[in-house]
Amino acid sequence: MPKKKIAARLSPIHGNGVFATEAIKKGERIVRYKGKLRTHEEVDEVYGDEDENGHTFLFTLNDDYVIDANVDGNIARWINHSCKPNCESTVEENAKGKRHKDKVFIEAMRNIKAGEELTYNYGIVLDEPHTAKVKKVWACKCGAKNCTGTMLQPKD
Numbered sequence: 001m002p003k004k005k006i007a008a009r010l011s012p013i014h015g016n017g018v019f020a021t022e023a024i025k026k027g028e029r030i031v032r033y034k035g036k037l038r039t040h041e042e043v044d045e046v047y048g049d050e051d052e053n054g055h056t057f058l059f060t061l062n063d064d065y066v067i068d069a070n071v072d073g074n075i076a077r078w079i080n081h082s083c084k085p086n087c088e089s090t091v092e093e094n095a096k097g098k099r100h101k102d103k104v105f106i107e108a109m110r111n112i113k114a115g116e117e118l119t120y121n122y123g124i125v126l127d128e129p130h131t132a133k134v135k136k137v138w139a140c141k142c143g144a145k146n147c148t149g150t151m152l153q154p155k156d
Contacts, residue, residue, distance in 0.1 A: 004075075061091065089120055091103070
């Protein structure tokens with residue numbers, strides 16, 4: 001991966017954000033999403049009793065594991081959600097099928113100018129009904145013209 005072209009600072013979208021400190025080209029791999037690797041069961045055990053508040057540093061890696069950026073997380077955890085993102089997350093599966101060695105990277109979907117905030121669609125999927133209360137908890141504040149008002153993905 002090239003040298004870091006990003007910095008964290010306050011965001012007009014929400015809390016902290018990550019911004020390009022120099023131009024980033026379309027397709028460029030920007031940063032790896034890091035944190036403690038946990039099973040889904042461990043995540044439920046650690047965070048299951050907490051009320052949802054629409055703020056998460058948990059990234060589903062695969063059917064077996066979640067990256068918990070609350071522990072040993074890096075700058076990638078501050079990248080905000082947007083309905084019109086300029087980045088996307090990609091999972092790089094381990095060539096030997098070792099699921100615990102899969103990795104998540106954030107890559108540019110288009111050219112990004114210096115000073116621009118990095119965003120990607122979190123792709124949050126919940127099994128529970130998308131009630132007004134749940135949508136409010138997972139409200140989107142991206143400000144895009146096509147903003148859906150929620151970080152939740154439509155149900156199939």
